[in-house]
Amino acid sequence: MNFEKYIRDINDFPKKGIVFKDITPLLGDAKAFEACADHLSSLVHTPIDKVVAIESRGFFFGGIIAQKLNAGFVPVRKKGKLPYDVLEVTYELEYGKDVLQIHKDAIQKGEKVVIHDDILATGGTAKAVCELVESLGGEIIQCNFIAILEFLKGREKIEYPIKSLLSY
Ligand SMILES: O=P(O)(O)OC[C@H]1O[C@H](OP(=O)(O)OP(=O)(O)O)[C@H](O)[C@@H]1O
C-alpha cells in the first residue's frame, strides 16, 4: 500500500517554519490503518518481550504491534501522567523541550525491546526513550517508525537498528 498518500503536510504547525506530518488521514482509513499495523509488525523479525511506545502518537500503533508480536506494551509518557515510581529524562525535539517518564518496573533486565513512534525527526525523543530503556536494563532490538524525516538527521543520534515504512 502507498502509505504516503495518507500522510499530509501541514505548514507552520505547531510553530512557524515547521512542516508537520499529519497521520490522522492514515488513522481514519480502516484499510490503511490495518495495513500500516501489519507492516509495522512485519518489520520485527525476532521474538521480543516488550513494545515501548511514546505518548501520544506512538500509542496509536504501539499496542496493536505489541499484540501482533505477542509482547507486552509499555507506555512512555510526558511528565506527571504515570502513577507509579518513574525514571525520567529531559529531551529536546524538533519544536520544543519536555520530560518523558517510564515506570521503574516496566522492563526487566535483559528483556528484548522494540521502541515504536510515529515519526523520527531530530531523534531527540527516540534517543531519550533509548536512555530510559537502557537504564532499566532492557535490550533494544530496534526502533520502529512510520516515517523518518531524513533531513533532520535523527538516525545519527540512535545507535540501534532503525526501521520505517517511509522516508522523507
Ligand atoms: O525526533 P524528534 O524531533 O524528537 O520528534 C519526534 C517526536 O515528535 C512527535 O511527538 P510530540 O512531542 O509532538 O507529541 P505527540 O505525539 O503527543 O503529538 C512525534 O510523535 C515524536 O514523538
Ligand SMILES: Nc1ncnc2[nH]cnc12
Ligand atoms: N515535522 C514533524 N511532523 C510530525 N511530527 C513531528 N515530530 C517532530 N517533528 C515533526
